[in-house]
Amino acid sequence: MKKTLYDKLWDAHVVHEESDGTAILYIDRHLLHEVTSPQAFEGLDLAGRKLWRLNANLAVADHNVPTIDRAQGITDPISKLQVDTLDANCEKHQVIEFRMNDLRQGIVHVIGPEQGATLPGMTVVCGDSHTSTHGAVGALAFGIGTSEVEHVMATQTLQAKKNKNMLVRVEGALPAGCTAKDIILHIIGVIGTAGGTGHAIEFAGSAIRDLSIEGRMTLCNMSIEAGARSGMVAVDQKTIDYFVGRPFAPSGALWDQAVSYWKTLHSDEGAHFDRVVEIDARQIVPQVTWGTSPEMVLPVTGRVPDPEREKDEIRRSGMERALEYMGLKPNTAIQDIKIDRVFIGSCTNSRIEDLRAAAAVARGKRVASNVRQAMVVAGSGLVKAQAEREGLDKIFIEAGFEWREPGCSMCLAMNADRLEPGERCASTSNRNFEGRQGQGGRTHLVSPAMAAAAAIAGHFVDVRNFR
Numbered sequence: 001m002k003k004t005l006y007d008k009l010w011d012a013h014v015v016h017e018e019s020d021g022t023a024i025l026y027i028d029r030h031l032l033h034e035v036t037s038p039q040a041f042e043g044l045d046l047a048g049r050k051l052w053r054l055n056a057n058l059a060v061a062d063h064n065v066p067t068i069d070r071a072q073g074i075t076d077p078i079s080k081l082q083v084d085t086l087d088a089n090c091e092k093h094q095v096i097e098f099r100m101n102d103l104r105q106g107i108v109h110v111i112g113p114e115q116g117a118t119l120p121g122m123t124v125v126c127g128d129s130h131t132s133t134h135g136a137v138g139a140l141a142f143g144i145g146t147s148e149v150e151h152v153m154a155t156q157t158l159q160a161k162k163n164k165n166m167l168v169r170v171e172g173a174l175p176a177g178c179t180a181k182d183i184i185l186h187i188i189g190v191i192g193t194a195g196g197t198g199h200a201i202e203f204a205g206s207a208i209r210d211l212s213i214e215g216r217m218t219l220c221n222m223s224i225e226a227g228a229r230s231g232m233v234a235v236d237q238k239t240i241d242y243f244v245g246r247p248f249a250p251s252g253a254l255w256d257q258a259v260s261y262w263k264t265l266h267s268d269e270g271a272h273f274d275r276v277v278e279i280d281a282r283q284i285v286p287q288v289t290w291g292t293s294p295e296m297v298l299p300v301t302g303r304v305p306d307p308e309r310e311k312d313e314i315r316r317s318g319m320e321r322a323l324e325y326m327g328l329k330p331n332t333a334i335q336d337i338k339i340d341r342v343f344i345g346s347c348t349n350s351r352i353e354d355l356r357a358a359a360a361v362a363r364g365k366r367v368a369s370n371v372r373q374a375m376v377v378a379g380s381g382l383v384k385a386q387a388e389r390e391g392l393d394k395i396f397i398e399a400g401f402e403w404r405e406p407g408c409s410m411c412l413a414m415n416a417d418r419l420e421p422g423e424r425c426a427s428t429s430n431r432n433f434e435g436r437q438g439q440g441g442r443t444h445l446v447s448p449a450m451a452a453a454a455a456i457a458g459h460f461v462d463v464r465n466f467r
């Protein structure tokens with residue numbers, strides 16, 4: 001039988017299957033962070049259990065860590081408790097953890113692949129919805145809840161039901177100035193935030209093959225924003241090359257064995273997909289969200305929509321509410337929207353190529369005077385160090401950006417980095433929900449190059465003709 005990539009990954013991990021399709025899946029890699037692990041450790045302790053396969057687990061604190069003055073420790077008491085609890089739990093159970101001042105610390109979805117802890121062919125889970133990121137390397141990766149975190153710790157398995165197969169095929173050359181972020185925002189604009197519900201999405205087509213592994217991670221990262229718990233891309237030579245020499249990756253004879261398996265990780269020609277969406281990459285324009293859901297997205301050349309022209313009543317009231325929250329008037333040109341803050345970071349866009357793209361725009365320029373703060377937050381200590389070797393930190397600092405320590409930061413404002421009520425932010429993160437970046441804060445999702453250009457101009461601009 002012809003199989004999709006998802007079918008292959010699924011079948012390779014089924015330990016047991018009931019007649020109603022409920023399955024027990026073997027989990028190869030379990031990633032942990034401080035927000036969703038405390039109750040799981042507590043449950044384990046109460047039951048007097050140990051972790052089933054200790055070295056399948058890797059932990060890092062990312063949501064609550066400060067991005068400045070780390071030498072002083074964590075000042076916020078709630079954040080400090082979360083991080084201290086993770087440290088104590090990992091120490092007690094001997095789980096490998098990259099602590100706050102470890103160079104390898106960073107956002108869990110950045111460090112997994114960076115360390116080679118995530119590998120092609122693996123099942124990867126984490127108590128975090130953006131675990132879909134890891135599917136970019138041909139892994140089956142999805143977010144789980146806290147009780148499932150405990151289940152994985154105790155048994156190395158998970159109860160799950162298979163999703164349907166969905167193919168999003170993106171063909172054609174992506175125009176200059178557009179990135180993986182624009183592809184995924186465009187896809188979400190087309191299929192909606194429920195478009196992938198109940199499906200595992202495979203992204204394929206020439207535009208996807210042309211992306212770097214980092215770009216594919218950006219794409220898969222936002223699968224959850226398209227309604228799918230997992231997104232994936234087939235293994236190709238780029239995937240294999242990406243893992244050469246990574247600390248947790250196999251070496252020697254095991255490497256050769258792994259590579260020959262990884263090469264089978266693609267959908268068979270003619271395999272069945274329950275749903276297929278075709279996207280023409282040549283039509284994609286840099287994207288900017290205008291509302292409070294990632295599907296409320298437009299090309300930068302567009303205008304804020306007018307609810308009066310919306311016939312569907314539910315959609316109209318949703319638009320009205322979003323416009324009110326966002327403080328926007330219908331028909332305003334996107335490029336006339338002024339911003340107060342800029343955030344370049346998050347597990348969507350904080351890898352080295354994201355920082356390079358933003359720095360290329362910021363080089364030799366200055367952040368506009370109406371922009372109160374522009375921050376660059378690398379996804380990991382290793383990304384930050386690499387950027388510094390390339391002199392990107394200097395480019396940002398000379399342009400007036402702040403150069404911060406790695407973590408989730410203003411993606412969701414669990415630490416001190418947050419918007420003030422009414423502030424408007426150009427952000428490279430993945431969610432623009434009400435209050436996401438701080439109570440009353442207004443988020444516009446964009447690519448790193450678009451965020452940097454907005455910082456310099458003080459309003460959104462089309463990075464394709466920004467000089």
Ligand SMILES: CC(C)[C@H](C(=O)O)[C@@H](O)C(=O)O
Pocket residue numbers: 035036063127128129130143412
């Ligand atoms: C805190 C965590 C559970 C959450 C998630 O699951 O995604 C967070 O990372 C987010 O991005 O909203």
Ligand code: SF4
Pocket residue numbers: 062063107109128130346347348407408411412429430
């Ligand atoms: S960077 Fe944002 S989206 Fe990613 S894990 Fe952290 S909070 Fe969630």
